[in-house]
Amino acid sequence: MTALIEQGTLLLGDEAIAQAALDAGLSGAYGYPGTPSTEIIEYIQKAPEALAGNVHREWSANEKTAMEEALGMSYCGLRSMVTMKHVGLNVASDAFVNSAITGVNGGMLVVVADDPSMHSSQNEQDSRYYARFAHVPLLEPASQQEAYDMTYAAFKMSEELALPVMLRLTTRLAHSRAEVRRQPVLPKGKVVFPTNKRQFILLPANARRNYVALLDKQVRLRSLSLESTWNESYDGTDKSCGIIVAGVAFNYLKEIYGGTQFPHPVVRVSQYPVPGEMITRLARECDELLVIEEGYPFIEEMLRGIVDMGLKVRGRLSGALPRTGELSPDSVGAALGFDTAAHFSVPDVVAMRPPSLCKGCPHTDSYLFLNKALENRAMSRVFSDIGCYTLGALPPFDAINSCVDMGASITMAKGAADAGVRPVVAVIGDSTFTHSGITGLLDAIYENSPITVLILDNEATAMTGAQDSIATGRLERLVLGLGVDPEHFHVVTPLKNQHEKNVEVLERELAHEGTSVIISKRVCIQATKRNRG
Amino acid sequence: MKCDLIIAGVGGQGIISIAAVLAQAAIDARLYVKQSEIHGMAQRGGAVHSHLRLSSNPIASDIIPLKSADMILSVEPMEALRYLPYLSREGWAIANATPFENIGNYPSMDTIRAAYDALPRHILFDADALAKELGSPRSMNMAMLGAASHFVEMPPEALAKAIHARFISKGERIAELNVTIFHAGREVAKKATEKSMA
Ligand SMILES: Cc1ncc(C[n+]2csc(CCOP(=O)(O)OP(=O)(O)O)c2C)c(N)n1
Ligand code: SF4
Numbered sequence: 001m002t003a004l005i006e007q008g009t010l011l012l013g014d015e016a017i018a019q020a021a022l023d024a025g026l027s028g029a030y031g032y033p034g035t036p037s038t039e040i041i042e043y044i045q046k047a048p049e050a051l052a053g054n055v056h057r058e059w060s061a062n063e064k065t066a067m068e069e070a071l072g073m074s075y076c077g078l079r080s081m082v083t084m085k086h087v088g089l090n091v092a093s094d095a096f097v098n099s100a101i102t103g104v105n106g107g108m109l110v111v112v113a114d115d116p117s118m119h120s121s122q123n124e125q126d127s128r129y130y131a132r133f134a135h136v137p138l139l140e141p142a143s144q145q146e147a148y149d150m151t152y153a154a155f156k157m158s159e160e161l162a163l164p165v166m167l168r169l170t171t172r173l174a175h176s177r178a179e180v181r182r183q184p185v186l187p188k189g190k191v192v193f194p195t196n197k198r199q200f201i202l203l204p205a206n207a208r209r210n211y212v213a214l215l216d217k218q219v220r221l222r223s224l225s226l227e228s229t230w231n232e233s234y235d236g237t238d239k240s241c242g243i244i245v246a247g248v249a250f251n252y253l254k255e256i257y258g259g260t261q262f263p264h265p266v267v268r269v270s271q272y273p274v275p276g277e278m279i280t281r282l283a284r285e286c287d288e289l290l291v292i293e294e295g296y297p298f299i300e301e302m303l304r305g306i307v308d309m310g311l312k313v314r315g316r317l318s319g320a321l322p323r324t325g326e327l328s329p330d331s332v333g334a335a336l337g338f339d340t341a342a343h344f345s346v347p348d349v350v351a352m353r354p355p356s357l358c359k360g361c362p363h364t365d366s367y368l369f370l371n372k373a374l375e376n377r378a379m380s381r382v383f384s385d386i387g388c389y390t391l392g393a394l395p396p397f398d399a400i401n402s403c404v405d406m407g408a409s410i411t412m413a414k415g416a417a418d419a420g421v422r423p424v425v426a427v428i429g430d431s432t433f434t435h436s437g438i439t440g441l442l443d444a445i446y447e448n449s450p451i452t453v454l455i456l457d458n459e460a461t462a463m464t465g466a467q468d469s470i471a472t473g474r475l476e477r478l479v480l481g482l483g484v485d486p487e488h489f490h491v492v493t494p495l496k497n498q499h500e501k502n503v504e505v506l507e508r509e510l511a512h513e514g515t516s517v518i519i520s521k522r523v524c525i526q527a528t529k530r531n532r533g
Numbered sequence: 534m535k536c537d538l539i540i541a542g543v544g545g546q547g548i549i550s551i552a553a554v555l556a557q558a559a560i561d562a563r564l565y566v567k568q569s570e571i572h573g574m575a576q577r578g579g580a581v582h583s584h585l586r587l588s589s590n591p592i593a594s595d596i597i598p599l600k601s602a603d604m605i606l607s608v609e610p611m612e613a614l615r616y617l618p619y620l621s622r623e624g625w626a627i628a629n630a631t632p633f634e635n636i637g638n639y640p641s642m643d644t645i646r647a648a649y650d651a652l653p654r655h656i657l658f659d660a661d662a663l664a665k666e667l668g669s670p671r672s673m674n675m676a677m678l679g680a681a682s683h684f685v686e687m688p689p690e691a692l693a694k695a696i697h698a699r700f701i702s703k704g705e706r707i708a709e710l711n712v713t714i715f716h717a718g719r720e721v722a723k724k725a726t727e728k729s730m731a
Contacts, residue, residue, distance in 0.1 A: 010560055010568075084661075119571055175568035176595035179560060254593035329598035340601045342618035347648040349640040350614045354542065355579035445682065 008181040013173035016180045017111055017445045019082075020151035024047055025186040027078035028056035030066035032435065033464035034085030034351075035120040036174035037113035042467075051404050053188060061089035061470055062406075062435040067110070068093040074108040074164075075200055079155045083111040086125050087405065091129065091436065096164070100134040101210045103162040103203060105194045107155030110136075110166045113174045117326040118293055119460065121407070122386070124324065126295035130253070130485070131272060135214050137221050138166045139230070139273040142250040144178040147272070150230070153182050155415045157224075170489045171250050172326065221273055228271040233278055236264040241314075242286030242304075244269065244279060247294035252332040256322035259362055261497035264290075290314035290320060290335060294327055345491045356391060362458050362522035364387045365494035367397045369502040370425065373510060380510075381416050385409035385437070387429035388462045389523075400427060407436030413451040423510040430471040431461035434462055435486045438482065441517070443481045448514040453520045455479070456494075460527035479517050480490060489514035495522065534564065534589045534686045537597045539616045541582040542608035547674035550699065551606070552583045552598060557588045558687060558695040569595040569632055578635045583688070587685070606681045607634045608674055610645050610657065617652075621721035625654045625724070627680050629673060639693045656680060656725045663721070664714050674712045677717025683726065689719060 011019060018040045029044045031037065044050045044057045049248060050303035053442065056073070060066035065082040070082035096110065112130075115121040131138035134189060139154060141147040150167060159163040161272070196279065198206045225231055236242075243262070245253050246269040254260060267282045267459050283289060283303075291300040300315035320335045330340040331456065357364050374380045384400035385391060385408060392399040402412055413426035428437045444451055457475050463465040470476065476491060488509060492502045502520070509516035510528050538555070542548040552568050559566045570583040584597045601621050607613030607628040622628060626649065632639065649655045660676040675696060680693050693712045701710040 004641040010556055010566065036598065046683050053688075169572075172569060172595050175571070176567060178566070178567045178592075178595075187635070250596065251594045252596075259593075270582060329594050340599055342620075343622050344600075344652070346617055347614050349644040349648055350611055351636060351638045352613075353578070353580040353636055355544070358578070405593060477583055 001182065005027055008179040010177050011144055011148075011180045012175060012177050013041055013111070013141070013144050013147045013169055013191065014175070015043045016497045017151045017167065017169075018043035018047070019038070019180070019182065020148040021081045021155075022047055022055065022472050023185050023263075024152045025187050025188045026055055026081055028070065028073045028080045029083065030056065030060050030070045030080065031083035032060055032063045032066055033461050033467045034088050034323040035464055036114070036115060036171045037083045037085045037088075037111065038464050038467070039110060039174070041458060048401045049185075051058045061466055063092035067092040067099070070108055071095065071099050071102070071104070074104040074106040074296050075194065076106065078189045079107040079108070081314045082108060083110060085121065086114040086127050087110055087116060087121060087123065087125055088112070089312050091406070096130065097134045098202060099164050100136045100214060101207055102200045103165050103210065103214070105162070105192070106189055109154045109163045110164050111151075112144050112166060112168050113168045114168060114295060116170055119171055120258065124295070126298055127166070127168045127343035128272065128509065131168070133220060135507040136163050136166055137161065137224065138167050138168055140247050140270045140272070142248050142270065143171060144176070144180050144229070147173060148180045148182070154224050161220065163214075163217065170326070186242040218273070222276065225271050225273055225275040226277055228275070228506040230270040231275045231278060232268045233282070234260055234262050234268070236262045236266060238263045239265060239286045241290055242267070242282040243283065243290050243292065244299055245292045246270065246299060247257070249292040249327050249332060251256045252327060253292065256333050256338065258485065269299065273519060274302060277533070279303070279451075281313060283321060284317055288314060291315035292321065292327065292332055292335065322470055354394065356394070358525045360525050361388070362494045362520070362524065363392065363456055365496060365499070365522070366415065366454065366520045367392045367399045368458050369499055369506060370427070370492070371397065371399050372499070372503045374423075374425070374507040377420060377423065378424070381410045381413075382419055382425045383412040383416065383425060384427040385429065385432045386463070387456075388433055388458075389427060389429055389456050392427070406432050407440055408450070410440035410444060410453055413453070414440065414447075414449045417451045418450045422450065424451045425510070426451055428453065428455055429462070430455060430475055431469040433475070434469070434471045434478070438478070441479070441482055441484075441515075444515045450513045451510075451515055453515070454506075454508045455517065457519050457521040458524035458527065459521075460524040462524045463527060465528050466524055466527040474518060479519070484515060484517045488512055488514065490517075491519045491521055493522055494520045534587070534601060536587045536685050537602045537605070538585045538604045538606055538681065539582055539597060539602050539619050540585060540606050541580070541616055542705070543612065543635070544579050544581045546553045546608045546633065547671075548581060548583055548608060551674050551681075552585050552676045554692060554695045554699055555585055555587065555685070557698070558691045559701040561695065562687060562691055564588055565590055565592050567592045567595050582612070582616060604681060604684060606609055606677060608660070608677050609641065610642070614645070614648050618717075623654070625656070626652050627656045627677070629677055631659055632717075658721050658725070660708075660718065663717055667710070667717060668716050669710045669714060672711050675715045676718035676721075677713045679715040679720075680722040682719050683722035689716070691708040
């Protein structure tokens with residue numbers, strides 16, 4: 001075999017972003033775990049240069065606190081990055097949208113990892129809408145090298161525009177490895193406060209001024225999109241169809257045609273706002289357009305508009321591509337008329353293998369005593385939350401009635417108690433509790449709502465790979481500090497030999513006409529293994 | 534050179550190590566590599582798989598298109614079958630015969646064997662037993678990698694080197710043991726193909 005390429009480093013899309021940020025002079029990485037974004041911060045936590053350069057790299061309580069911490073660092077003139085999964089941006093959206101109004105000082109990059117097909121999420125929302133909503137530029141890499149290069153360039157772009165820049169990636173890229181070549185390491189910044197003292201004070205008078213300035217910047221953003229080397233036009237002779245392609249879908253198009261010698265004219269979008277003139281040109285020269293984009297039909301919807309101008313547009317909305325889920329070389333091939341029928345099919349003997357709680361998981365024992373205490377109480381409801389313990393929804397437990405968004409267990413339980421339902425239980429993990437359960441518990445305590453909150457403290461953020469939980473070592477004090485009545489506060493151990501006792505404690509609190517909190521505390525098996533290994 | 538593999542198994546069975554060794558050896562041989570994995574809830578015994586693509590030309594897609602994988606390599610017998618639509622007409626299905634039964638409706642081994650028998654090219658062997666016999670039950674995945682390597686256009690020494698490098702942090706003895714088990718797995722595939730040629 002001959003030497004084909006110079007050796008780089010094999011990195012996940014997530015890791016390429018982390019390395020690029022470090023190389024670009026990052027001073028602080030902030031974030032809350034969430035698949036598929038978690039490996040970005042994990043990489044920085046292990047990177048020797050982050051340790052040597054004292055780059056901030058601890059997990060934050062939630063995405064909103066992370067975003068604001070990153071903004072605070074940017075205020076001081078340093079480069080910061082905040083990472084999260086797509087639904088995390090819902091949590092951080094107040095800070096995000098307003099950071100576009102304040103603008104930034106040091107370069108600030110907001111990295112959001114979307115999860116089309118919901119491999120490990122409760123929805124497949126498309127973060128590109130958020131970038132447009134906030135009027136900030138967005139970069140969407142298709143390869144690991146682009147993830148690196150875009151991240152590296154984004155900080156400078158952010159500083160030049162005095163705006164946060166968003167980088168959107170999807171599961172496939174986040175969790176796929178390829179060789180990445182690095183650029184020169186840049187020095188970290190020095191503290192320099194913003195020259196305009198009012199920039200970050202969003203009193204209406206200032207905010208109005210800032211907002212107009214933000215709208216004025218849009219002209220600049222559009223011309224940057226047109227000049228961007230990441231937005232490309234490819235010639236093609238068959239003008240019966242023009243193709244607009246975005247995100248990792250570009251890889252699938254190249255796969256199908258064996259490179260970039262496309263038969264049809266192609267416009268590739270990877271820097272937003274959408275480069276309007278490039279698309280207009282394509283629309284003029286082609287009979288119809290096929291839009292291939294990972295996520296929602298964001299560009300396709302823009303093209304269709306409301307008034308029918310006779311433009312023929314195919315894509316996820318027209319049914320040419322599946323409306324939901326991740327794209328693949330196969331779905332893209334099918335839209336282009338290729339035969340994608342397989343040679344072999346999945347034999348009937350193959351059974352589903354859903355995930356289940358690990359052997360010896362503390363949550364198992366917690367659900368066993370919960371189910372026992374609620375036996376024969378048909379009117380009881382259990383509002384749960386997001387974490388490993390959501391698997392309590394599946395057999396053999398069938399123990400929970402809801403899982404909506406992080407923190408929603410306690411608050412929905414309160415709503416149900418307000419509706420007169422008894423008994424009502426909230427089941428929440430320790431990390432989810434500090435993420436956004438605390439404020440809900442304050443509501444309940446304030447009204448002494450008759451709910452029993454079961455906090456499953458496994459001393460880890462297990463679901464996403466057993467990261468440290470900031471609740472560890474302080475959960476009891478935290479809960480009591482919020483004002484829970486000590487008479488109705490208990491710490492139990494979810495173990496077989498404690499089962500009867502735990503059932504008893506729970507039954508007693510279910511009968512209490514007020515807020516009770518029970519912490520069920522035993523460490524996650526995977527966290528133990530990790531700490532040993 | 535082009536080799537597209539789907540590596541399958543159950544969370545915790547070590548498919549990541551297989552992919553990592555192949556990928557590193559390919560990088561060392563100056564090949565292009567893409568390795569994509571879906572490991573959502575891997576730690577809890579669900580089905581997991583990885584798409585590994587090696588090529589002397591640039592690789593576009595992180596996912597292997599349907600009906601084009603050169604191999605499905607599975608550390609568990611039922612799991613390989615889940616990905617059959619990816620297998621090319623000439624592709625190989627290579628799987629460990631020891632089932633990982635953590636579900637109530639796990640099919641009988643006879644029906645699983647029948648599904649393999651319906652495939653033109655397959656190797657089903659007990660990699661658990663082989664690894665155990667050679668003194669390291671946990672190295673079953675390296676036996677599977679060995680079997681796969683017989684069909685991958687890459688010198689076995691390069692793979693052995695990558696295995697050694699991956700396990701050396703656990704000591705020279707463990708590293709050597711993994712290399713030995715890799716070679717044993719390779720022999721199994723060699724013999725199986727010789728038999729089918731004859
Ligand atoms: C807003 C938001 N951020 C992040 C996630 C990803 N996520 C799901 S559960 C979870 C943490 C679970 O930790 P914990 O509550 O302690 O439960 P455990 O998994 O340890 O049982 C995270 C980070 C999410 N679903 N939504
Ligand atoms: S990772 Fe931890 S919390 Fe999650 S199922 Fe396994 S033992 Fe339980």
